[in-house]
Amino acid sequence: MTRYTAQSTSEEVCKDLSGQIQGSRVLITGVTPGSIGGEAALQISRYSPALLILAGRAIETLRAIEDAIKADTPSANTKLLTLDLSSQESIRKAADEVNALPEQIDILINNAGTMAIPYGVTKEGLELQFGTNHIGHFLFTNLVLSKKDLSCGIKVVNVSSLGHKRGPVRFYDYNFQDGKCYDKWQAYGQSKTANMLFSVSLAEKLGDKGVKSFSLYPGRIETGIGRHLKLEEWVKAGWKHEDGSINHDLDLNWRSLSQAAATLIVAAYDPSIEGSNGSYMVNNQVNNGEAADYALDPKNAERLWALSEELVGQKFSY
Structure with a gap:
């Protein structure tokens, strides 16, 4: 099992895992200044990944975090990717761009998310937290995986939350009667549970083909996600x-920003956890005991996969 603790920082973890980081090709969604994803990108960039793709909605924001990385590590090989997870058209365009790269990514950190926002919908009419936090990542991840030689191995990290305990996936009414009975915290819980079930599905469906996936709770931290x-x-x-x-x-x-980002980095790079494929992590440790049963249930995972395929209008068979 991993040797890190709740107090481990990103600096400590990256130094220890430098051999794994060097030469890796990693894509992180939701990379903004002062965010967990931004901190993870900054720390990883110091240890010579072959490629660091920074994905987010606004190119100006991506340039700001790229500038911070280059100021710290001028040699960092970064690429910016415009990705709006609330638009399946944007997701497909971004995935095409990634799939056209000469080198395949080997680590995907699905970090982007929104929390406890007023009712809204994606371009396709899905409740915004479920549509962005889960469906967006589901589509983007599978569009990339379906074009990749999985035998080369890939790690998919899904950033969830303790907030998953606020509710399971509402298979019967994921859109909250189109907002008529909307509860922003239940909606957040649904989306974070979905993140965990997605990792369960990836491990179950693709584990024997070279895919490793973990979901995680990075700890409680005040970032821009709480601005609402x-x-x-x-x-x-x-x-x-x-x-x-x-x-x-x-x-x-x-957690401090550095401590919160550490769990993302451990999930992405620590080889000692790979025997726990599909698991949930807390404070740099695999800890399925801290997960609600419904969030790791294989039957729920399979049901969510089928629903997700329906909502993106595409089936993914491997």
């Missing part, structure tokens, strides 16, 4: 005090 929450919501949840300061109760598992 008002202070009173943070206080009501017990995450902050009324003056806006963070409640550092140990049970809340607050």
